[in-house]
Amino acid sequence: xxxxxxxxxxxxxxxxxxxxxxxxKVINTPQGRMTFAILCDGMGGLEKGEVASASVVKAFDxxxxxxxxxLCETPIEDYxxxxxxxxxxxxxxxxxxxxxxxxxTRMGTTAVVMLLTQxxxxxxxxxxSRAYEITDCLKQITEDQTFVAxxxxxxxxxxxxxxxxxxxxxxxxxxxxxxxxxxxxxxxDIKENAIYMLCSDGFRHEITPxxxxxxxxxxxxxxxxxxxxxxxxxxxxxxQRYERDNISVLMVRTF
Amino acid sequence: MLEIGSLVxxxxxxxxxxxxGGMSAVxxxxxxxxxKQWAVKEVRKDGVKDFEIVKQGLVAEIEILKKLxxxxxxxxxxxxxxxxxxxxxxxxxxxxxxxxxLEEYGAQPQEYVINWAKQLCDVLGxxxxxxxxxxxxxxxxxxxxxxxxGNITLIDFGTAREFKxxxxxxxxxxxxxxxxxxxxxxxxxxxxxxxxxxCLGATLYHLVTGKNPCEPPYEIKPIRxxxxxxxxxxxxxxxxxxxxxxxDRYQSAAELMYALEHYEEIDDKYRKKQKQKxxxxxxxxxxxxxxxxxxxxxxxxxxxxxxENYDVILxxxxxxxxxxxAITTDPTRVEAYLGSEDFDxxxxxxxxxxxxxxEDNSILVKLKGGLDKxxxxxxxxxxxxxxxxKSANLENYQRVCYEIGEAYLFYYNIGVEKDKYAxxxxxxxxxxxxxxxxxxxxxxxxxxTNISKFSKAEQYANLYQEYQxxxxxxxxxxxxxxxxxxxxxxxxxxxxxxxxxxxxxxxxEVSSQTDIxxxxxxxxxxxxxxxxxxxQENITKLQNNIDVTTTKVQSVTKDKINQGGV
Numbered sequence: 114x115x116x117x118x119x120x121x122x123x124x125x126x127x128x129x130x131x132x133x134x135x136x137x138k139v140i141n142t143p144q145g146r147m148t149f150a151i152l153c154d155g156m157g158g159l160e161k162g163e164v165a166s167a168s169v170v171k172a173f174d175x176x177x178x179x180x181x182x183x184l185c186e187t188p189i190e191d192y193x194x195x196x197x198x199x200x201x202x203x204x205x206x207x208x209x210x211x212x213x214x215x216x217x218t219r220m221g222t223t224a225v226v227m228l229l230t231q232x233x234x235x236x237x238x239x240x241x242s243r244a245y246e247i248t249d250c251l252k253q254i255t256e257d258q259t260f261v262a263x264x265x266x267x268x269x270x271x272x273x274x275x276x277x278x279x280x281x282x283x284x285x286x287x288x289x290x291x292x293x294x295x296x297x298x299x300x301x302d303i304k305e306n307a308i309y310m311l312c313s314d315g316f317r318h319e320i321t322p323x324x325x326x327x328x329x330x331x332x333x334x335x336x337x338x339x340x341x342x343x344x345x346x347x348x349x350x351x352x353q354r355y356e357r358d359n360i361s362v363l364m365v366r367t368f
Numbered sequence: 369m370l371e372i373g374s375l376v377x378x379x380x381x382x383x384x385x386x387x388x389g390g391m392s393a394v395x396x397x398x399x400x401x402x403x404k405q406w407a408v409k410e411v412r413k414d415g416v417k418d419f420e421i422v423k424q425g426l427v428a429e430i431e432i433l434k435k436l437x438x439x440x441x442x443x444x445x446x447x448x449x450x451x452x453x454x455x456x457x458x459x460x461x462x463x464x465x466x467x468x469x470l471e472e473y474g475a476q477p478q479e480y481v482i483n484w485a486k487q488l489c490d491v492l493g494x495x496x497x498x499x500x501x502x503x504x505x506x507x508x509x510x511x512x513x514x515x516x517x518g519n520i521t522l523i524d525f526g527t528a529r530e531f532k533x534x535x536x537x538x539x540x541x542x543x544x545x546x547x548x549x550x551x552x553x554x555x556x557x558x559x560x561x562x563x564x565x566x567c568l569g570a571t572l573y574h575l576v577t578g579k580n581p582c583e584p585p586y587e588i589k590p591i592r593x594x595x596x597x598x599x600x601x602x603x604x605x606x607x608x609x610x611x612x613x614x615x616d617r618y619q620s621a622a623e624l625m626y627a628l629e630h631y632e633e634i635d636d637k638y639r640k641k642q643k644q645k646x647x648x649x650x651x652x653x654x655x656x657x658x659x660x661x662x663x664x665x666x667x668x669x670x671x672x673x674x675x676e677n678y679d680v681i682l683x684x685x686x687x688x689x690x691x692x693x694a695i696t697t698d699p700t701r702v703e704a705y706l707g708s709e710d711f712d713x714x715x716x717x718x719x720x721x722x723x724x725x726x727e728d729n730s731i732l733v734k735l736k737g738g739l740d741k742x743x744x745x746x747x748x749x750x751x752x753x754x755x756x757x758k759s760a761n762l763e764n765y766q767r768v769c770y771e772i773g774e775a776y777l778f779y780y781n782i783g784v785e786k787d788k789y790a791x792x793x794x795x796x797x798x799x800x801x802x803x804x805x806x807x808x809x810x811x812x813x814x815x816x817t818n819i820s821k822f823s824k825a826e827q828y829a830n831l832y833q834e835y836q837x838x839x840x841x842x843x844x845x846x847x848x849x850x851x852x853x854x855x856x857x858x859x860x861x862x863x864x865x866x867x868x869x870x871x872x873x874x875x876x877e878v879s880s881q882t883d884i885x886x887x888x889x890x891x892x893x894x895x896x897x898x899x900x901x902x903x904q905e906n907i908t909k910l911q912n913n914i915d916v917t918t919t920k921v922q923s924v925t926k927d928k929i930n931q932g933g934v
Contacts, residue, residue: 284540
């Protein structure tokens, strides 16, 4: 299994800082090639959201260097990753809230973290950033931890109502601003000739799943140039439609 | 940034930094002149993009707060506008905020929470009733200071405004916005007093369960699912406070206050207790009714049995004393005395042979003295049967006495007129009220008794006076005899005639012969008018008696004349 990766981010039309942080790495390990990707959408008062998102990205970067090699010495079990990632999340949650308190503010970040091995995908999600698997269709892997998503799940709201509800940006939890963080974990078998896409909420509010699928399906993306170009096109489309948030998208193509 | 130890406004010495907000810091300061501690809140101008906007908000906020005076609110005493900061002097509140208590000790005791809730309700009620109403909008444990005396103070009116002005398109996290009520996401226009009620409900939930409603599962469950020992009354209150639709919540702080003061009453336990009380009451009511019905049924069937027994005994009477058994079975019934369609009463039974002899007399006398009754265990008790009859039915008693009196009067074969009357009168006296004739018999009896007395004592003046009385009574008896039916009339007339015959001489002394003869003639005439064929024999007897008596009276006068002639 081989991987082609791309990562694009844009400050958007309104904000003075880009609070999104992202990172994607293809790693050679004893268990074959792997891809690690993380995308964090920071938020908070006094333009410090980027601190939180960057902090989480760095923490996972450290994990790749310090812990992943050890983990790769034996076959990777789902629970090992889950435990380690949860530990990092809890630690980051504590650090960010302590830092926020010292600065007299509160800040936080969403996080969607993905590890693709030769056989499995491992995804952890906190907040409303998303992971998609694009094969012959667009499949959303993660579930939004937002107020409206929960209302929809509880049957208090329809999907249409949720999309235009004022509360659509209210997260149930995030790293740094919640007392406790309870990440969602998703595991599955990896598919060949598929796109694994992570995006911030800014990327998906104004464009439809059909538009995403049209531009980002595996059949049209064969190299990193095309991937970058199509991602940029969609980001521009978002901006044309008056998306105010930072916009980030990250893709991994398997072949 | 104020330095520790520096003087603000020449009098407030900054002692320590006690808190840090988004763009403000709070210091403990000492007014050295007054030796009193104050809190100094510094809002820094640098680092804030549009300080003028912030300042306007702050000034408006402070203007509101300055007017407030409530024991659970800090009061603002001074506002100082310096070059690089904006300084607010206010009450220094000792103690820690409730979120620290939650962090350290977890869920708080229910009684404390309810006590705090009442105080918060008091504050909210105060704020909501200002004109214009002040909506606090940011109720959460971090904004509630717990003072060392156990009371609370609601602090920090600024943060709510900070949040309010946030761009809603920005991503926010539930934890950072407090226990925002659903309508708080929808723009400020829709928030009202009920928003604070929601936030207070969520705060109480957090305090009493230790679970932050902003953490998974992000919902306010019934509190007893978390801690079953909590009050169901409080559970109801919290659930009602945190309804999604503001119309389903308590509509005012006062309403919530009332509920908090009576939370025990809406408690399941209390309701259960009340229900238990009610069911005990209903059960005892039902039992009472059942007992009444059973005893009534028992009483009625006993009565029925008794009356069955009574009838059976009366139907099988062979000797006069058998009547005693019937009478003691039910002393309140009169059939045993007076008889019924099916059988004779004791009186009729005794006079069936046409006379009342001394044996019969003893049977009737015994009724007066009371009858012995043997109960189940073999003990015998004396029942005063006539008294029982009297208390059960006075009229029947009088009738029985009258009938017995009559039996004596007309059938007693004792011979001595005075004794016959005396015995009869001893019965008639009980029937005087109802039967005028009984009264007359009693009077006659009295006269006869007196006559006997006087004649023995040879008091002739009194004696003749008594005869005078007796004659008057006899005449009266005759005059009143029309009131009675034929049978009784005949008997009365018979008595009158007998009386005249027996006392002809004396009556002639106290009255004129003509008078006496007139009475006899009237009786005779009246007797002839009776057409009842069954009584013809008696009438004939009476007429004969009248004839004999008339002759006797006439002879008395003749004797008198003869004597006078001599």
